[in-house]
Amino acid sequence: MISGQPRTHTQVPVNIGTSVMGLRYKDGIMLAADTAVAYGSMKKTKHAQRMAAISSDTAIACSGEMSDFQELLKIFREKHDGDVIENDGALFLKPTDYFNYLSRVQYQRRMKGDPLWNGSIIGGVRQDSGDVFLGMVDLYGTKVEGNFLLTGLAAHYCQVLMQNSWRADLTEAEARAIIEDCMKVMFYRDKKASDEIQITTITKDQGVKIHDPYRIQGEWNFQFFHDKTNEFWRPIRIYNN
Amino acid sequence: MSGTGFDYECSSLSPEGRIFQVEYAEKAVETSSTILGVRCKNGIVLGTEKIVLSKMMVAGTDKRVFSITTTTGSVVNGLTPDGKSLVYRGREEAVQYEKMFGIKIPIQVLAERLAMRTQMNTIYNGIRPYGTSIILAGNDHIKGLGLYMIEPSGQCFEYYGCASGRGKQLARNEIEKVNFREMSVDEAIPLIAKILLKAQEEMKDKKQELEISIISDTTGYKHKILDRVFVDQLTLKAQEEIENEQMEMA
Numbered sequence: 001m002i003s004g005q006p007r008t009h010t011q012v013p014v015n016i017g018t019s020v021m022g023l024r025y026k027d028g029i030m031l032a033a034d035t036a037v038a039y040g041s042m043k044k045t046k047h048a049q050r051m052a053a054i055s056s057d058t059a060i061a062c063s064g065e066m067s068d069f070q071e072l073l074k075i076f077r078e079k080h081d082g083d084v085i086e087n088d089g090a091l092f093l094k095p096t097d098y099f100n101y102l103s104r105v106q107y108q109r110r111m112k113g114d115p116l117w118n119g120s121i122i123g124g125v126r127q128d129s130g131d132v133f134l135g136m137v138d139l140y141g142t143k144v145e146g147n148f149l150l151t152g153l154a155a156h157y158c159q160v161l162m163q164n165s166w167r168a169d170l171t172e173a174e175a176r177a178i179i180e181d182c183m184k185v186m187f188y189r190d191k192k193a194s195d196e197i198q199i200t201t202i203t204k205d206q207g208v209k210i211h212d213p214y215r216i217q218g219e220w221n222f223q224f225f226h227d228k229t230n231e232f233w234r235p236i237r238i239y240n241n
Numbered sequence: 242m243s244g245t246g247f248d249y250e251c252s253s254l255s256p257e258g259r260i261f262q263v264e265y266a267e268k269a270v271e272t273s274s275t276i277l278g279v280r281c282k283n284g285i286v287l288g289t290e291k292i293v294l295s296k297m298m299v300a301g302t303d304k305r306v307f308s309i310t311t312t313t314g315s316v317v318n319g320l321t322p323d324g325k326s327l328v329y330r331g332r333e334e335a336v337q338y339e340k341m342f343g344i345k346i347p348i349q350v351l352a353e354r355l356a357m358r359t360q361m362n363t364i365y366n367g368i369r370p371y372g373t374s375i376i377l378a379g380n381d382h383i384k385g386l387g388l389y390m391i392e393p394s395g396q397c398f399e400y401y402g403c404a405s406g407r408g409k410q411l412a413r414n415e416i417e418k419v420n421f422r423e424m425s426v427d428e429a430i431p432l433i434a435k436i437l438l439k440a441q442e443e444m445k446d447k448k449q450e451l452e453i454s455i456i457s458d459t460t461g462y463k464h465k466i467l468d469r470v471f472v473d474q475l476t477l478k479a480q481e482e483i484e485n486e487q488m489e490m491a
Contacts, residue, residue: 078336085308085332088466 006113013065013117015039017050018192019154020061021182022121022134023166024147025175028203029123029134031061032179034186035213036194043194051200053208055080058095058124059200060102063151064139065117072116075105095124095133099143107141115139119151123202130204150182153190158182172201180216187218252366262370263363266393269372270319275408275440276305278316278376278388279416279433280401284426284457285378285388287316290408290437293448306452306466310335313348313379314454314464318406319393320372327375327391331355348379352389352397360395370394374405380462408440415439426457430467434479451476 020033033050036043050069051061054076062069079101083093093101099122109115117139124133136149148162165178179199186193198213247253248261255261276289289305305324306316309331317324334354338346355375363370370393377389390403402421404412415436421429430453437451453475454466 081311082332082336084311088304088308 013068015044015066016192017048017063017066017069018190019150019152019158019186020050020063020119020121021151021154021158021162021179022061022123022136022149023162023170023175023178024132024134024168025170025172026168027172027205028125028132028201029059030172030175030179031059031121031123031200031202032183032197033061033063034183034194035196035198036192037066038192041191043192046194046196047213049198049210049213051198051210053200053210054098054122055083055091055093055124056207057091057127057202058098058122059202059208059210060098060123061121061200063119068116068118069120072102072105072118072120076102094126094131095122096135098122098124099133099135099137103137103141103143105141106137106139110140121149121151123200125202125204125207127204127207153193154182154186157185157189161185183216184218187216250366251363251370260363263394266319266370266372270374270393270405271407271409273318273320273406274305275404275406275412275437276316276318276374276376277404277412277416277433277437278378278390278400278402279421279429280386280388281421281424281426281429281457283459284455284462285314285386286426286429286433286453286455287314287376287378288433288437288451288453289316289318289406290441291450291452292441293450300450301469303450304452306454308464308466309351309377310345310379311463312345312381312456313351313377314456314466315375315377316452316454317373317375319374323371324373324375327355327359327371327373330358331377345381347381347383348377348387348389349381349384349399351379352377352387352391352399356391356395356397359391359393359397363393363395376403376405378456378464380456386456386462404440406440408437408442411442412436412440426455426459430455431475431479434472434475435482438476438479438483449476 016038022031031051035047037045037048052073053059106116119138121136134149136144148166150158161182183197187195195218196213196215200210202208247255251260251262274289274291278287291303305321307328309315309328315328331351335346335351359371362368375391380386388400389397390400391397402416419432434451451472453472454464456462456464
């Protein structure tokens with residue numbers, strides 16, 4: 001700490017989870033993330049869970065600093081427990097309330113010069129009215145709502161892919177196929193992404209369901225990779241040939 | 242009984258060694274509704290009865306059973322606002338403890354902290370003792386289930402079964418008669434409803450309400466306040482049974 005300066009914590013993220021995705025489909029919300037956490041360019045772990053249920057009808061998926069994600073979960077847990085206790089077991093806070101609260105926390109921390117370094121997607125389906133909600137908050141506290149949301153590099157690589165394939169009446173299988181497509185693109189292009197992905201669905205009937213992680217199959221079996229690599233690059237790599 | 246000049250504040254003892262302010266607080270508890278807590282084989286049951294004060298009062302708004310954490314429940318009597326103030330204090334303590342130590346507050350620690358707070362109110366000039374008894378029930382990872390009662394004096398003990406309020410004696414006798422420790426929570430609930438109704442015999446011409454909550458393995462050791470429809474049915478059934486018993490006696 002520099003003396004005379006206010007105390008700050010995360011000025012640079014250290015353990016980083018890469019992009020997360022969220023989209024609406026016919027039955028509710030689907031959130032997706034891969035399970036890798038990177039330390040610089042090194043994959044520190046390939047089996048981390050980067051999503052969690054906040055309440056019985058709300059879930060969050062986070063990219064960015066993973067310790068800040070854990071801090072966020074603590075903040076949400078306190079909020080949720082307080083809600084349950086004060087309402088004798090009933091839930092007062094709805095998905096939108098958690099979303100707005102997150103945005104206030106993020107904005108306050110950013111103004112302190114001590115941000116929680118996350119891009120978060122919150123999704124929820126109200127169990128009483130069936131209202132579906134999907135929103136995104138970045139590390140400055142900006143709120144974005146939409147039918148499909150992407151954070152991090154995916155916002156650059158997968159935006160068009162999502163735009164072209166998203167429909168309001170997607171089935172769960174179709175939604176999953178789109179997510180897998182996007183995840184595959186991210187795995188090819190983003191060095192911090194991995195091919196093990198995890199999906200959370202939130203529906204009116206089943207509430208939050210965090211599915212087991214699984215691996216998507218990338219295609220690497222190109223002739224080019226087999227035999228051409230060296231020949232292809234030789235004229236450029238080797239001088240005076 | 243009031244000692245001349247010795248009952249205005251609790252910062253001085255009477256020549257007989259009594260603190261009248263504390264005794265008056267206990268009086269406030271003794272004349273109020275019965276509360277009880279019972280430890281069973283697989284959990285704890287808390288309960289209270291209350292008289293509906295006014296016909297125009299909305300049912301269920303006179304609450305006496307509260308959660309302190311998700312796994313800790315409490316029931317208060319006497320001056321219920323005093324009880325509420327203690328409950329809120331308990332919630333603060335629990336949150337603060339968890340923030341500092343990273344584990345849930347053990348029920349014993351919570352009970353003792355609230356007891357210390359209650360005791361503080363019996364030694365200072367200018368503040369009065371809490372006119373409330375509070376029964377705490379909880380489950381923690383250190384000692385498992387625990388049932389504690391704190392009285393206005395700051396006294397705090399752990400119990401297998403305890404009661405306070407106007408039906409205290411009767412309730413205690415009944416609790417001692419039945420072997421609740423060998424009984425499951427579900428079996429105990431109707432019995433406890435009966436005990437609570439019996440304990441307020443002299444008030445039975447007025448409308449009565451019960452409040453019951455449980456912590457058991459069926460709730461995942463979380464504090465669960467039983468919903469009003471269920472408890473109202475239970476009350477009616479218990480009242481019938483009591484009447485039948487009295488018919489047989491007569």
